[in-house]
Amino acid sequence: MNPILYARRIVLSLAAGAALALAPVSPSKAAAKVQRLVSPGGIEAWFVQDATVPLIAIEYSFAGGSAQGPKDKPGVAFLVSGLLGEGSGDFDSKTFHERLDRRAIELRFRATQDRFQGSLRMLRDNKDEAFHLLRMALTAPHFDTADVDRVRSQVIAGLRHQTTDPSSLATRKFLEIAFGDHPYGRQTNGTLESVPTVTVADMKDYVGRVLAKDTLKVAVVGDVDPDTLGKLLDNTFGALPAKANLVPVPEIEAAKPPQRAFVPLDVPQTVITFGGPGVKRSDPDFMAAYVVNHILGGGMSSRLVREVREKRGLAYSVSESLHWMEHSALFIGNTGTRADRTGDTFDAIEKEVHRIAEEGPTQKELEDAKSYLKGSQMLALDTSSKLAHELLLYQHDQLPIDYIEKRNAIVDTVTLDDAKAAAKRLWGQGLLTVIVGRAPQAAAPSAAVPAPKSD
Numbered sequence: 001m002n003p004i005l006y007a008r009r010i011v012l013s014l015a016a017g018a019a020l021a022l023a024p025v026s027p028s029k030a031a032a033k034v035q036r037l038v039s040p041g042g043i044e045a046w047f048v049q050d051a052t053v054p055l056i057a058i059e060y061s062f063a064g065g066s067a068q069g070p071k072d073k074p075g076v077a078f079l080v081s082g083l084l085g086e087g088s089g090d091f092d093s094k095t096f097h098e099r100l101d102r103r104a105i106e107l108r109f110r111a112t113q114d115r116f117q118g119s120l121r122m123l124r125d126n127k128d129e130a131f132h133l134l135r136m137a138l139t140a141p142h143f144d145t146a147d148v149d150r151v152r153s154q155v156i157a158g159l160r161h162q163t164t165d166p167s168s169l170a171t172r173k174f175l176e177i178a179f180g181d182h183p184y185g186r187q188t189n190g191t192l193e194s195v196p197t198v199t200v201a202d203m204k205d206y207v208g209r210v211l212a213k214d215t216l217k218v219a220v221v222g223d224v225d226p227d228t229l230g231k232l233l234d235n236t237f238g239a240l241p242a243k244a245n246l247v248p249v250p251e252i253e254a255a256k257p258p259q260r261a262f263v264p265l266d267v268p269q270t271v272i273t274f275g276g277p278g279v280k281r282s283d284p285d286f287m288a289a290y291v292v293n294h295i296l297g298g299g300m301s302s303r304l305v306r307e308v309r310e311k312r313g314l315a316y317s318v319s320e321s322l323h324w325m326e327h328s329a330l331f332i333g334n335t336g337t338r339a340d341r342t343g344d345t346f347d348a349i350e351k352e353v354h355r356i357a358e359e360g361p362t363q364k365e366l367e368d369a370k371s372y373l374k375g376s377q378m379l380a381l382d383t384s385s386k387l388a389h390e391l392l393l394y395q396h397d398q399l400p401i402d403y404i405e406k407r408n409a410i411v412d413t414v415t416l417d418d419a420k421a422a423a424k425r426l427w428g429q430g431l432l433t434v435i436v437g438r439a440p441q442a443a444a445p446s447a448a449v450p451a452p453k454s455d
Helices: 005-010 014-022 027-033 076-083 091-102 124-139 145-162 166-179 199-210 225-237 286-297 303-311 339-359 363-380 384-396 403-412 417-427
Strands: 035-038 045-050 055-063 106-109 115-123 215-223 259-264 269-277 318-324 329-338 432-437
Touching: 005 417, 035 225, 045 225, 055 124, 055 384, 076 106, 076 115, 076 145, 076 199, 091 124, 106 124, 115 124, 115 384, 124 225, 145 166, 145 199, 166 259, 166 269, 166 329, 166 432, 215 225, 215 384, 269 339, 269 403, 286 303, 286 318, 286 339, 286 363, 286 403, 286 417, 303 318, 303 329, 303 339, 329 339, 339 417, 339 432, 363 403, 384 403
Parallel strands: 045 215, 259 432
Antiparallel strands: 035 045, 055 115, 055 215, 106 115, 269 329, 269 432, 318 329
16 A cells, blocks of 8 residues: 555545445346447456446556565665656646646556556546546656655655564565575565666656556556547557566465564564465465465454464464465465564464364365355455456466356355365465564574574
């Protein structure tokens, strides 16, 4: 999440923002209406026409993300995401934001490891101006000195805060261990050393190489007809370069467990981040891994919550999830506890991970997880914004356009043997673990588990 953009958008109309967020869509009806639209100029989009409310939500992305930034200057993509909406075309930053605010248009940009993404929300009657402002932001950003200095200062302030935030430190260290010198091992928002060195030329080079039509993916949900949408897409994206100039990113498997690291930090609560190699979205075993992962760490009924929170009272929350990228995959979990209970907490997590790896889930756990995952899909698609976001993710994952209809049947195909095999594959090697907190003796695991090494 880009804190700069969220701070800048706080002045948007709350009533309009609430309407945009809550625009209802029926998932079952939306699934049947998803269509592949190709504009006269060749811009392709997944589109759901929905006139329930007079709103339009668009999600779009370009391949590249932070992995396309210079190796010695992590944070370029993040800075670009904070500056595209800070003045473009004929408008300086102040005027650009006034135009957005006057029409309650919500425009955001964000950089992930693999993608440079954006979203646009508007009332139907404001669509022409909304798409025009997006076009200017993508094709004619200013990068004025005052705006660059202001945004850079905000990013640096955030990075300084992260030096005392245990969760941020744990995540950063975990990625370093998992991926080393690979682009996935770098922080998306950069470092205190790199961000001051990023130049306007670096950002313009990134925009010129990454924002191109050949990697563009678009999802649109809302009250607009196909012909009108086609023209809007051409007017918005048609002037972008035809082809991106991307640096190849190598495939990588996360470092093999077990490995541990300790980061000293004088804070009341110790943070434990744990994980290891995961399963890519294209892997045939992905759905089995997804289901069994829910059993271990996905929600308040998970095994980890039961063992760590409910039985032992060691932490308020503990969770674990799958995270997949273009060129690798992880499972990653997190919890926080008192420094003097770090050993007991880690011990409980490790024992439960070992147990499910060796024994797998029960049949009842499997059926309960499948039932929950099928039902929760309805909630995941209950607004225009959520549906557009999900349709974009399906495109990233190279799933079929009717995947919404097929998903629950795919969940149902997971057998107990599939789930047991996936559990063994995910957790059979143990854990990569990072502990951030007070002195090592206070954060050491119990006697049965070797203490983490400081580095």
